[in-house]
Amino acid sequence: MELFSYSLRKLATGIPLIIGVTLVSFLLMVYFGPDKTFELVGKNPTQEQIDEIRAQLGYDQPMVVRYLDYLREIVTLDFGNSESTGERINALLARTIPVSIAVALPGFILGNLLGVGLGLLAAFYRGRWPDKMIMGSAAIGMSISFLIVIIAFQIILSSSYGLNLFPVRGWSVDSFGDYVSYVTVPTLATVFVALGYNTRFYRSVIVEETTRDHVRTARAFGVPSLQLYCKLILKNCLIPIITRIMFSIPFVVISGSLLIESYFGIPGIGKVTYDAIITGDQPILKAVVALTAIMLVVVQLLTDIMYRWVDPRVSLK
């Protein structure tokens, strides 16, 4: 019950964020955005034709009404139809979001697990050669553009100039084998790029924790190193770790990996968003923005609840 009322209050405090995000994107995309009337009407249009198109696009309504319409769409979770294909946006999301999750999830999990593991290892050997090796590799990994990684991995793993092990592009989940063959290269690329950043972040969090007084106490009472790092220190580091992981979830789920999906031609939400950006398909963009903001508010709530679960000093107030 306490949890429930806390959740309600927390969600309520998310409203200004949602309003802010929608307002900013509405102002940019719609208020200051391009007038699409003349893209849609034919040559030498009559005034009636123009008016009809404008009414269809809602341009005849005042801006305030159009923004309130947007808010109504969010509350009812009904974002209308795509301007370019006419497809129901809800159907579009239901079709593409699972694809995006399927593409991004393995890389996301692996990238963070390996990041924590390597971060622990580097922190444990701080200043000695395993640390230098890991951090050196992380610096190299961080310095290679995502784009280059994708192209290079495609050449090396998927093209006839390299190992030619996986399909060049495309997507299929007809069988588990298909899934593996299509998801491997995107996953490897994601892990490669994320690992450098993650390892650095997790190592610095862990190293910071090792300088705390309670770690010296633990050593003064004979706690073995393995237990010290994997239990005592790690539990104290969970708050920044959880924060980092949780807050990247909305961007992984809703906007997907736009670059990966458009490069590999994977029909996920990222590709849809990219196409919508290129064609200026506002209803889709508005839906993506709104959903990201809502997800962030929910994630914030979940994160707070998880904080209490890992740190007794945090209370739900």
Next chain:
Amino acid sequence: MNAAAEELDPVGLSDAAPESLWTKGLYKFRRDRVGMWSFAVVLLYVGIALGVWLGFWATGWADLAGGKWEPVSGAHWFGTNIIGQDIFDRAIYSTKTSFEVGLVVAVLATALGAILGAIAGFFSGSWLDELILWLMGVLDSIPFLLFVAAIAYTLQSIPEISKYSMHIAMIVTFWITAGRLVRGEVIKLKEMEYVDAAHALGVPEYTIIFRHILPNTAHILLVQATITFVAAIKSEVILSFLGLGVKDSMSWGLMISESSQEVLAGFFNNFLAASVLLFGLVMAFNLFSDALQDALDPRTVAD
């Protein structure tokens, strides 16, 4: 003159020149070999970019100087692209583009973050802080690429500015990291007793913020500026690749975009030239930034 006076000094100060924290930081940086090497590489890139800017080299980046996909030769060091432009010139020219984006975004985003972060931190808990925090939260919640596209939309009608829509989008999103860092630091610093002392002397609030507090975050800002520089360069490449970035000019992102079809046909020069130059700059800058951070870390500098 009081009794407990001069006797205190004999073992006091050394005769060496006064040392600021910067002098100490410089001393430490000089002894960091990786830092010095990476700094040298960064300087090399700066030289290249300056040369392009002054018109010393890579002036022919847009000329059709040869045939399609010519291999590496004395005339074309990295060969030519699909329409016969010199890849070496184009790659060198792109260095200037990168620095332009990197410097503009790093300087302006860090400055904006410093000012807004300092104000939010100093007045933490007030409506001003709430407003700035809300703005940070909002801008952080809009997917980056969408934001760039939206800004580009908005500025379409103003041609003089529209070619900077990428810069503006980056500044508007990248200041947030600096802003949060500075805000956190200022919240800590404003509790320091030297700030109380300034209040007790009647120093005006904005003088306290900008003369007493903000200079003590300078090391954070400098490091954050280098990090933003790298982020801007990397984003520029991806945005240009996606067609949302540089137009009417040359950039490594555009070269990679050109090459994405070529590589499947087995022509790698465009891709390699852009990637290697980009990697070199980003790597050198990352290492430089790390060394700078170590050198300016007050925990090790102060004692």
Next chain:
Amino acid sequence: MSSPLLQVEELRKYFPIRGGLLRGVKAQVKAVDGVSLVLQPGQTYGLVGESGCGKSTLGRSIIRLYEPTAGKVMLDGADITHLSRNEMLPYRERMQMIFQDPYASLSPRRTVSQTLREPLDIHNKGDRDTRDKRVRELLDVVGMSQRALNRYPHEFSGGQRQRIGIARALALNPRLIIADEPVSALDVSVQSQVLNLVADLQREHGIAFLFIAHDLAVIQHVSDRIGVMYLGKIVEATDSQTLYAHPKHPYTRALLSAIPLPEPGRKRSRIVLGGDVPSPANPPGGCPFHPRCPDAMDRCRTEIPAPRELGTPAAPHEVSCHLYD
């Protein structure tokens, strides 16, 4: 008797604890809860108590680093409790502060001369040359060499930094200095150096001090009058000799007996208090000291003792304790 330099009447400073959805005030931390004191020109009032008793908050409320919640602060007979930042400016010349932490009280990126010139600049004292001269003079007064001028704080030891902080407070020739634990962060051998300096300033420049400390041994050397604070209230106040010779309040007695003496073999009957200082957010009812008091009676649990005058008009001795009712 001359007119008082500083008069504090029933001063209160409450800090709100916020919580809930609209961040309403859920509770109050009563850091300073109705304190009155009077300080004559050139005198030193020692304020002593354990951490969390509100002594620092009191000092900071007097110099308006905190906005007092209620009560009155009068400097030279003028009420300064609610003056605006600008109106306060002329009073800041007369009242300055020195701080506890010699590592935090000087801005690390400003040289000694920049730090010492600032008060003169803010208050428009003289021209360039007179300001330069004044800065050199200040270093002299606190016993530092002129070589310190262009150096940064981190090049100095704790004791030297504390001297620079004192020089900054002296720059405007104040009549009152609030010293918030100025020696507690220093090593023993340096503490005495700074205490001697404070005593000299008091004697030679006629500056009055409100000297805040947790250590009864430190405060004795500089104070004319001493007030003992517990949970936001002054529980006993009298002149220095009387307090050490005839402490009345059970808390003062416990505090005195708890000081470890550097005299081995001298066995004393020590009053060891039970428990810890309660949180000022949730103070006990009645006398705030009753849960730890060895002499607590029934009425102490319910009734807050009022200050009682036990001394003479010439040597006042105020105690807030039911034992003396």
Next chain:
Amino acid sequence: MAEPLLRVRDLAIEFDTQYGTVRAVDGVSFDIYPEETVGLVGESGCGKTVTGLSLLGLIPKPPGRIAAGSIEFGGRDLATASEEELRTIRGSEISMIFQEPMTALNPVFTIGNQMADVLARHKGLTDSQARTEAIEMLGRVGIPSPARRVDEYPHQLSGGQRQRVMIAMALSCNPKLLIADEPTTALDVTTQAQVLEQINKLQEEFRMAVILITHDLGVVAETCQRALVMYCGKVAEQAPIEELFAQPRHPYTAGLLSSIPRIREDRPEHLPIIAGRVPDLLHLPAGCRFAARCERALDRCQTEQPELGEKTASAACFNPVPV
């Protein structure tokens, strides 16, 4: 006299800094006998804490290391012992408590959990045995309602109580030696009195030796039988308490004793002071480290380093204060 429990000889501890190597402790020797309380006194930076940490191999390395000397304890040399060996000793035969009770305990585990962990490791107790034992120990150090407190987290306790928990944890395996590093410095005077009383009482009950590291000569006078005064990485003087306070031989000890602020019946115009400041460890003088601040310094003091004698009461000084 009995065999010493701990025998430290010529201990030297170095730290690498960016400006060069610093010897924080330089040639320190002392013995600790069973069941005695010895004070290790000095001002900040004199090397007292580092000496304490080195006894358990807790010097952070890098940048620190034991550069020379031996620490004999129970037939082993702790200065050269392996990490495994040290681990079996830490918290069981030698325990240590620290200055900052607020941060010394792990904030995300209950105090019972942290205590039980020590008991399980060193005494091989099961979880429920360890818990019972932990509750008993909490009671013995004067924590009210220990059975309830055992399941609380450190942030729910006050500073004084946390320090008691640390003491309970330190004594739970009956150590032969307790190293207490400024255990009451962060506490208020009235709480300090409680905690010192508790340490004295427990020392008798547990029959252990205590090394009390502190800057407060008052605390030493009230709790120790012997003391070593450290200055700038060296022992300046060692003596039984009564002797040390009544007749300090080293001018530094004498200066320190007279400069302590204490309650006096008559107020002197000036408190006695030690002029000058402690020399920088990077630029140590060739002779006695106190010479530049010393009123009794001879020519010889500027060039030659005085040695501490072997006797239980001795001062490292060429011109000691006459008795």
